[in-house]
Amino acid sequence: MVYILKLAVNDLRNIIRDRMFVFLFFAYPVMLIVISRIIVHLIAPRIENMFRLAGEFSVLFMFFTIAIPMIFSFLAAFLILDERDEHLLTVLRVMPISRNSYIIYRMFFMSLFAFIVLLIFPPLSGLVDGTQFSYLAYIPVALLFALFTPFSALLVSSFAQNKVQAFAIFKIGGTVFMLPIFAFFLNLGNLKYIFSPIPNFWSIMSLDSVLQNGTLDIVHLGIGFAYHIALIGALFYIFNKKN
Secondary structure: OHHHHHHHHHHHHHHHHOHHHHHHHHHHHHHHHHHHHHHHHHHHHHHHHHOOHHHHHHHHHHHHHHHHHHHHHHHHHHHHHHHHHOOHHHHHHHOOOOHHHHHHHHHHHHHHHHHHHHHHHHHHHOOOOOOOOOHHHHHHHHHHHHOHHHHHHHHHHHHOOOHHHHHHHHHHHHHHOOHHHHHHHOOOHHHHHHHOOOOHHHHHHHHHHHHHHOOOOHHHHHHHHHHHHHHHHHHHHHHHHHO
């Protein structure tokens, strides 16, 4: 436990040393909240006749909720790539903490912060005002969104050979993982399930139930958890094989 705490302190030091990491870790979540408040209180009232506010804000809330774990997965992936370049993953074979435990810690560390930001974002953003949003129903959905952090981080760490490739994968992934939101722009009916291979489709469907009905969609939530855990397990295996 003491060793894990030392690793956490070391991670925070590494984040503070890099300006981009500082921005993503500390400033980016605050920026999302500020942008949300500006849209709700300054922009929307002036163009109110152009918006169906509740519906538009719900989609915007979904967009930001996807972006939050993606940012923390970016940080986790780049920390892992730095450590791989410094051969730390090899050194771990003779350290007090096992390699698998270290990777699990790395995923948990960023997922925890993603989960915390996901929890504080709804009431501070103002985007859920006017919806049927239920905070209690949202908590397990936020946990599911937080699982996207280790999935995305392992995806990049497993297939990127360097930071340039990692950036490219994140750019492509950022587009692909936003696609399920189109299910709410277009009246697709059951055709929306064409997005179901994308992991956060299930998270978004669960979140939609919380926003529209104030209830927890157990089916979509359960499938989402099972799907994320299976993908994380597969990527964890691939990462260990390649590194």
